[in-house]
Amino acid sequence: MSHLPTKHYPFREFEPRWQKQWLHSAAFHALNPGERGFDPQKKKRYILDMFPYPSGDGLHVGHLVGYTATDILARYYRLCGENVLHPMGWDAFGLPAEQYAIKTGEHPRVTTEKNIARFRKQLQSLGFSYDWEREINTTDPSYFRWTQWIFLQLYHAWYNPQTEKVEPISTYQGEDVDSLRLAYIAHTPVNWCPALGTVLANEEVIEGKSEVGGFAVERRPMRQWMLRITALAQRLLHDLEKVHWPESIKQLQRHWIGRSEGAEVIFTLRNHPEKTIVVYTTRVDTLYGATYLVLAPEHPLLDEIELSSTTREALTAYQKSCNAKSDLERTDLAKTKTGVPLELQCINPINGEALPIWVADYVLMGYGTGALMAVPAHDERDYQFAQQFHLPIRPVIQTALNSSLPFSGVDGEIINSPLINGLTPPEASKKIIHWLQEHGHGRKSIQYKLRDWLFSRQRYWGEPFPILWENGKHRSLDESELPLEPPTMEDFRPTGNAEPPLAKAKEWVHYSEKVTRELNTMPQWAGSCWYYLRYCDPHNSSSFLGKEVESYWRNVDLYVGGTEHAVLHLLYARFWHKALFDLGYLTTEEPFQRLVNQGMILGSDGQKMSKSRGNVINPDEVIQEYGADALRMFEMFMGPLEHSKPWSMRGVEGIYRFLGRIWRLVLVEQGKGEFSIHSKIVDQSLTESQTRLLHATIKKVTQDIESLSFNTAISELMIFVNALIPLSHCPLECIHVLLRLLSPFAPHLAEELWSYLCNAFPVVKSLGTLASNSSWPTWSEDQLLLKEVTYVIQINGKIKARLNLSAHACEADVQQAALDHPSLQPYLTKGNIQKMIFVPGRLLNILLMP
RNA sequence: GCCGAUGUGGCGAAAUGGCAGACGCAAGGGACUUAAAAUCCCUUUCUGCGAAAGCGGAGUGUGGGUUCGAGUCCCACCAUCGGCACCA
Numbered sequence: 001m002s003h004l005p006t007k008h009y010p011f012r013e014f015e016p017r018w019q020k021q022w023l024h025s026a027a028f029h030a031l032n033p034g035e036r037g038f039d040p041q042k043k044k045r046y047i048l049d050m051f052p053y054p055s056g057d058g059l060h061v062g063h064l065v066g067y068t069a070t071d072i073l074a075r076y077y078r079l080c081g082e083n084v085l086h087p088m089g090w091d092a093f094g095l096p097a098e099q100y101a102i103k104t105g106e107h108p109r110v111t112t113e114k115n116i117a118r119f120r121k122q123l124q125s126l127g128f129s130y131d132w133e134r135e136i137n138t139t140d141p142s143y144f145r146w147t148q149w150i151f152l153q154l155y156h157a158w159y160n161p162q163t164e165k166v167e168p169i170s171t172y173q174g175e176d177v178d179s180l181r182l183a184y185i186a187h188t189p190v191n192w193c194p195a196l197g198t199v200l201a202n203e204e205v206i207e208g209k210s211e212v213g214g215f216a217v218e219r220r221p222m223r224q225w226m227l228r229i230t231a232l233a234q235r236l237l238h239d240l241e242k243v244h245w246p247e248s249i250k251q252l253q254r255h256w257i258g259r260s261e262g263a264e265v266i267f268t269l270r271n272h273p274e275k276t277i278v279v280y281t282t283r284v285d286t287l288y289g290a291t292y293l294v295l296a297p298e299h300p301l302l303d304e305i306e307l308s309s310t311t312r313e314a315l316t317a318y319q320k321s322c323n324a325k326s327d328l329e330r331t332d333l334a335k336t337k338t339g340v341p342l343e344l345q346c347i348n349p350i351n352g353e354a355l356p357i358w359v360a361d362y363v364l365m366g367y368g369t370g371a372l373m374a375v376p377a378h379d380e381r382d383y384q385f386a387q388q389f390h391l392p393i394r395p396v397i398q399t400a401l402n403s404s405l406p407f408s409g410v411d412g413e414i415i416n417s418p419l420i421n422g423l424t425p426p427e428a429s430k431k432i433i434h435w436l437q438e439h440g441h442g443r444k445s446i447q448y449k450l451r452d453w454l455f456s457r458q459r460y461w462g463e464p465f466p467i468l469w470e471n472g473k474h475r476s477l478d479e480s481e482l483p484l485e486p487p488t489m490e491d492f493r494p495t496g497n498a499e500p501p502l503a504k505a506k507e508w509v510h511y512s513e514k515v516t517r518e519l520n521t522m523p524q525w526a527g528s529c530w531y532y533l534r535y536c537d538p539h540n541s542s543s544f545l546g547k548e549v550e551s552y553w554r555n556v557d558l559y560v561g562g563t564e565h566a567v568l569h570l571l572y573a574r575f576w577h578k579a580l581f582d583l584g585y586l587t588t589e590e591p592f593q594r595l596v597n598q599g600m601i602l603g604s605d606g607q608k609m610s611k612s613r614g615n616v617i618n619p620d621e622v623i624q625e626y627g628a629d630a631l632r633m634f635e636m637f638m639g640p641l642e643h644s645k646p647w648s649m650r651g652v653e654g655i656y657r658f659l660g661r662i663w664r665l666v667l668v669e670q671g672k673g674e675f676s677i678h679s680k681i682v683d684q685s686l687t688e689s690q691t692r693l694l695h696a697t698i699k700k701v702t703q704d705i706e707s708l709s710f711n712t713a714i715s716e717l718m719i720f721v722n723a724l725i726p727l728s729h730c731p732l733e734c735i736h737v738l739l740r741l742l743s744p745f746a747p748h749l750a751e752e753l754w755s756y757l758c759n760a761f762p763v764v765k766s767l768g769t770l771a772s773n774s775s776w777p778t779w780s781e782d783q784l785l786l787k788e789v790t791y792v793i794q795i796n797g798k799i800k801a802r803l804n805l806s807a808h809a810c811e812a813d814v815q816q817a818a819l820d821h822p823s824l825q826p827y828l829t830k831g832n833i834q835k836m837i838f839v840p841g842r843l844l845n846i847l848l849m850p
Numbered sequence: 851g852c853c854g855a856u857g858u859g860g861c862g863a864a865a866u867g868g869c870a871g872a873c874g875c876a877a878g879g880g881a882c883u884u885a886a887a888a889u890c891c892c893u894u895u896c897u898g899c900g901a902a903a904g905c906g907g908a909g910u911g912u913g914g915g916u917u918c919g920a921g922u923c924c925c926a927c928c929a930u931c932g933g934c935a936c937c938a
Contacts, residue, residue, distance in 0.1 A: 008888085248854045248933085255853070255934060262938080281938060294938090337936085360936095367937045374938085380851095381936050449937050563932075637874070639863060643856085644931080651862070654874055657889095664889090712864070715873035722873090725890095792869050797919050799869060837918050843868050845918055 008660025010673065011627030015748040019127055027772060028078070028129040030085045032537070033552045042083040046553055047074050048532055048592075050561030050569070051089045053524075054115035056100055059122040061617045061635070061647065062609065066560040066598040068632045069641055069710060071128045073558065075744035076705050078129075079776040085553060086129060087535040089136035090116050093144075094524030095196065095212045098461040102493050108461045112139055122619065126628045127747050129772070134538045138527030139461075143534060145483030146544035147526050148466045150576065152476050153583055154182040155467075159231035166231070166582035178474075182228045182579065183455065185474065189219045189298070189365075190454055197494025198458040199224060201523060204568075219323070222498060225456040225465065225520060229575045233257050233448040236574055245595040246642075249566050256567045258449025263433050265373060265442040267293060267346040269305070270354050277301060277346055277357070280368030280447055283378065283408075284436070285428035287350045288417035289396035290373040291386065293357045294339065297322040298365040307342065314340050315359060322361045337362050337385045348373075349441035350419065350432070360385060368447050377405050397425060453572065455523060458500040460492035462521030470515045486521070528569050529576040532556050532591060544585075551587055559592040562600075570595070596708065599644040601635070606646045617647050629746035630656040636710035636745060658718060659749055662742070665725055666735060666753045677760045683732040691783050693723055694734055698779040701741045710745070717741060732757075736764050743771040793818045794845040795827045811838045818844050 022028065031038040047070050052063060074086035092112045101108040116137065123130070136143055158180040160167045169177055178184060190199045195215035199222060204211045229236075237257045240250045262282035269275040277293060295302065297319045307315065318340045339360030348355055355373075362381055363372055376386035377395040383406035386393050395405060399412040410425040419435065420428040436442035456465070464484050466477035477484060487508035492501050500519040503509060509516050530544070536553040537546045555577075570592070577591040602608060603615025610616065622631045634655040639645045667675040686694060697720040704713035720738060724730050736757060743750035754771035757764040768774030786807050791814055793801040801824055803817050815836055818824060831848035838844050 246855095251854060252933060258934095258937065260937075279938080283938080362936045362938090364937065372938045379938070381938075384936090447937080566933080637862085643863095645862065648862070648875070650875055658874085660889095711862090712873080715864075718873055790869085794868085794919080802869075835918070837868095839868060843919090845868085847918055 008656060009663035009749070011629065011748065014752040015127065015623075015628050016125075018748045018751045019124055022127070022129065022772070023124065023132065026131075026133060027770070028074070028084075028086065029131050029133055030083055033548050039083070042081065044085070044553060045077045045082045046085045046532075046536075046555070046557045047077070048086075048535075048556045048559050049088065050559070050565065051091050051528070051531060052119060053091045053094060053096065054112065054119045055096060056111065056115055058115075058118055059619055060609070061619050061622070061631075062562075062601045064126065064619060064631070065601060065635050065641070066562070067123070067126070067128055068635050069596075069598060069708065070558070070560050071126075071632075072636065072705060072710060072744040073708075074129050075747060075772065076776065078772070079740065079743070079774065081775070085134075085535065086131060087134040087136075087538075088123060088128070088130040088132070089134075089531060089535065090119070090138065091524070091528050091531070092116060092137055092139040093462045093522075093527055095198075095459065095461075098459055098492070099196075099213065101461070108492075109139070125623055126619070126632060129747070134535050136531060136534050136538050138531065141483040141485050142541070144463045144527065146534065147463050147522070147530070148477075148482050148484060149479060149544055150530060150580070151183060151463075151522070151526070152466055152479065153585075154227060154576075154579060155476055157182045157579065157583060159228060164235075166579045168583070182231065184226055184228065185223060186226045186452070187221060187223050188226075189221045190224055191217045192220045192222065192498070193217045196459075197496065199454060199456070201454045201525075201568075204523075220498075224454055225518075227453040227455045227575070229453045229572075230448060230450050232575055232578055233259070233450050234446075235578060236450075236571065239574075239578075239590055243590050243593060243595070245592075246597055249563065249570070249595060249597065252566045253571055256450060256571065260447050260449075262445055262447065263429070263436060263442055264369065264445040265436060266349065266440075267355075267373070268349075270345040270347055272305070275301070275305065277371050278369045278442075279371045279373045280445060281373055283375065283425070283429070284432045284442075285414060285420065285423075285425040286375040286378045286396050287348070287373070287432055288420075289375040289377050289394050290348055290355060291376060291392045291394055292355050292374045293346055294360050294363045294372050294374055294382075294385070295342075295357065296363040296365040296370040297359055297361050299359070299370045301371075302359065305342075305344065307344075311340075311343050315342070318359060325361070337381070337388055339385065339389065341389075349436070349439070356391070358385075358389075366451060367449065378408050380406050380408060382406070453575075455526075456520035457523050458494065458498060458519075459521055460486065460489065460501045462486075462523065463526055464502065464521055465518035467518035468511050468515050469518065474518070484517075525569060525572050529573045530580075532559075532573070533580075533586075550585070555586075555588040555590060556592045558594045558596065560596045560598060563597045597642055599640070599642050601638075602644055602646040604647045604649065609647075615647075617649075622649075622652060626652050626656040627659075627748070629659055629749045633659070633714060633745050637714045639711055641708050641710065655714075658721070659746055661725060662721055662738070662749065663753070665721065665730070666739075667756060675756070677756055678730075680728060681730050681732055681735055683761060683763065684729060686731045686733060690731060690734065692786070693720065694737060695779040695783040698737065698741065698777050699784065702776070702779070705744065714745060717745070732761060732763065736761075736767060737777045739771055740767075740774055740777050743774075747772060789841050791818075791841075792843040793821070793824065794843060795824070796848055797845060800824055800827060807841065811840075814838060814844050818846065 049067050049070050070086065074084045077084045097108045097112050101111055138144060156169050157166050158169050158172050159182065160171060166182060169181060172180060191205045192199050193210045193215050196210055196213060200210055200217060205217050208217055209215060210217055237254060237259055240253060260282050262280060263284040264278050264280050265284065265287065267277045267279065279293065302315065337360060339358045342357045342359060344357045345354040346357055363370065374382035374385065376382040376391065376393040378397060393405065394416060396414060396416045397407060397412040398415045399407055412425065414420045414423050414425065414428045420431050423431065433444050464486050466482060466484050467474050468477060487505035489505055491504060494501055495503065502519040511517050533545050537549040540546050573591050577586065578589060580586045581589050603613060605615050607613055607615060619631060630652055634652040637655055638651065666678055666681065668678050670676050697716055700716040701713045724734055739750045739754050750771045758769060788804050789807050791803045791805050792799055793803060801821055803821065805814060805817055819828065834847040834849050836844060836846050
C-alpha cells in the first residue's frame, strides 16, 4: 500500500529545522504584564485547545483537526499584531493511566512521563506554535498544589441563597456548617464499579456501564465527597445566554441541568395527621385527577411508618429487589412497571379525598421529593401503572378533539375540579398554587435534574484530598502544607473492597497519632476544571493566578475541542469558574467566551477510527511521507471544521502536490538539492487583473480564517497559485503576499521560501526576517472593483444570454442592451413584456406574457 | 419518545434569495520519456438531438408553499449521525 512518493520538496530537511528554530528562539512566547517587552497597547487573544490526555497510543489524526485550526488562528492573529496566548499541557491524572499501570506493573508516573514526552514530540513535529514556556501538567505537584488549594476554597465556602452567591463559610451564622459547604460529605447511593474498584460520577456512567472500560456499575450507599454544583444550577443555566457556543452544546447543558417549574403539595397520612408526604408536580392543575400516591423505594418515610407484618414483608422484599437491579434494568423503559401497595391512605388537600399509597421504582429518590401524586389520566407513566394495578383513572382535562387517554398536553379545559373548572391548565396551575400557599398545603417549587457532583474516587492516580480526620470529624489541611503529594507506593491496585488504595500506605495515612488523612482522591476532571487559568500564570508559586495577570488575560476567547465534553468538563469548569468569581479571584463569570467543536475524522471506510477496525491513521507516518505542512493543510482542506469526514490518503497527496507547485513556483533546482529563486520572479508592478486577483485573494483568505472556513481559504490559495504558475513574469509582491497568506496553514514551507526571498530581495526582508514574524497583508476594496461585469439575462426566470457590460451600466442601459441582443429576439417577439427585474451588477429577468 | 445536527456529481465539498457543482480527489484522453515515475495540458452532473461546433431538457433526500427567481426562506415527511431518556 504505502509507497514513497518522489520528493516534491525537501520537507524532511527543513521542517525539523524550523521547528527547532521556533522552539529555541521561543518564537511564540506570549508576554505577560510586567514581562520585558510587554506592550499594553496590543490586543490580547487567548486561543485554547482542549488539552489531551496523554494516552499510550500517541496522538491521533483526530486530535490534529482542532489543534491545526487553533494554530492557524494563533499564527494569523500574531501576524495581525495581537498578543496571542496559545498554550498546551497535559491532563495526566485519571483512570486509563492507572489501568494501564496495573496491567503492566509500571508506575503511572513513569508511563505518564513517557506518554507526555511522546505527545510533546508529536505536537512539535507538526510545527504548532504553542508557547512551550507555559506547558502545564496536572500531575505536577506545583500544579495540583493549586487544584488542592481550590478544593479548599470550595470546602471553606457555602452558597448564600440570600445573596445568591458563593461566599466564605465565615459569613454563615448557623450551627451546622458542614452540611452547607460547597465541598461536603454525603452518605448516598453512588455508582460503584467493582471492575474499576471505584465510584463514578453520574456523568461517567453510560447506559449502566462505566464510560472508561464499559464495566458494569451498581448502586450502593457509600460515604463520599460531593461538590454542591446544584447551588449554581440556575446561574449555570442562565449564563449560557452570555457565551458564544454552538446551540447544540448549550441545549445539551440545558437538558442536563433540567430546570422544571412546578409545585410541592403536602399530603397528610389519613390515620397519622402528624406525618406528611410532600410530592413535587409540574401539573398541579391536575390535582383533582390524582388517584393514588407513589413513593420511591428509598423514601425515608418508609422506615418511620408502622405497617402490618405482611405489608412490611412485601415492602422489604420489593426494596431488596430494586436494590439488586442495576441502573440499566431500573431505567429500562420497555419493562412493565412494578410496585407494592402500602395499605395506607393519605388525604388530598384540595378535596379531602383519601388516596392509596404505593411504592414503585418508577419514582426516583434523587429527583424532586422522591414522591409523586399519580394522575393516570394525564401522565403516560401513571397511566401504565394504573392499568397494570387496576387503579382508578379520572380525567380532569377536556380536549377539543377528545384525545384518547393519557393526555399530557395543556390545550384544553379543566373539568371535574370544583375550584378551577373551565380554566385552561396554565390558569388552573396558578390558581391552585395560590390556594395551596394560602392554606399551607404547598408552594411553588423549581426543580433541577442536575445532581451534586460526586467528587471522590477510590483510586491512586489522582490528587489526594487536603483533608484530615480526627474522631470521625474532618478538617482541612493548612494551605502551607500544600501540595499534598500521594505516597510513593509499589502496590497501588484497588483493594478489592470499597477502601481506597491509599489505605495501604500506612505511614502516609497517619498524619499524627490520632489524625489520619482522607484516603480518596479527586476525579480526573479536577485538574481540567481550571487549567486554562493556570496557563496565564504557570510559574506563580504564591498564587494559583496573579491578580494583574488575571485582569489582563481574563478568560478564553476561543476554545476548540470535541463534543464529548459537552456536559462533563465544560459544566464542571464553568462551576469552578463561577465559584472563584464569587470569591473574588476572577473578573469574568464564564471561562470560555466562544466554543467550537471540531468534527471527527473517520477512517477511509467512513467508520469511526478504531484499532479493531484497523482503519486508524498514525500521524507520524503521514508526516514521514508527506510532511507536517501537507498533513495540517489536508486536515483543514477536507471540509468544514465542525463536520465529521472520512480520511483520504489520496487527498493528502493532492495537498502535497499543491505545496510542491508552490515550491517550484518560487525555486528552481540547481544541481542536486541546491535551489535558487526562480528567475521569473521579478520585482515589477502588477497588471490590473493581477492586482484585482491579489486583493480578492487577501480578502477571501482573511475573511475565511476569521470565520474558521479554512477549507475555502485553501481553495482560494489554490486558485491564486494556479493563476501565478503560468505567468512568464511573476511579480514579487504576489509571492510575498502568497507566502504570508500561506504561513498559518503551511508554516514550514512558507518560512523556508521566505528565507530564500529575504536573501534575494531587501524589500521582503524589510517585511520581517521570518514569515511567522512578518505582517498580515491587507486589501483595498477599491482594487476589487471591476470595469466590466457579466449580466445574466433571464426570460421568465430561465437564463437565455450573458452580456458583458460596463460596471457603471444603469438599469436602463442593461435593459436596452438585452432588448437589442440578437439571440434574444426570437423570445422577445413571442410575448409582451410585463415586467423587468433588475439586480445591479448581476442580472436582468424579463417577464413575458404570451 | 424528546432534543440537536446533517442530507448537493463516482468521492471530499463550494455557492450575501440571483450563472448549482468553485477548489480538490478519483476516472478518461493527450504531451514529455526508450519506458515508467514525476510534471504539464484537456475532458468529466445526468440526459435528448447532432459528425462537430452547438442546441435543448432535467437536476441539490421526498412532497407542498412563499417569490419574478429557492440548494438557500416556510410547512410536512423520510433517512443518517450525535445526545438525552420512568426527571413526576
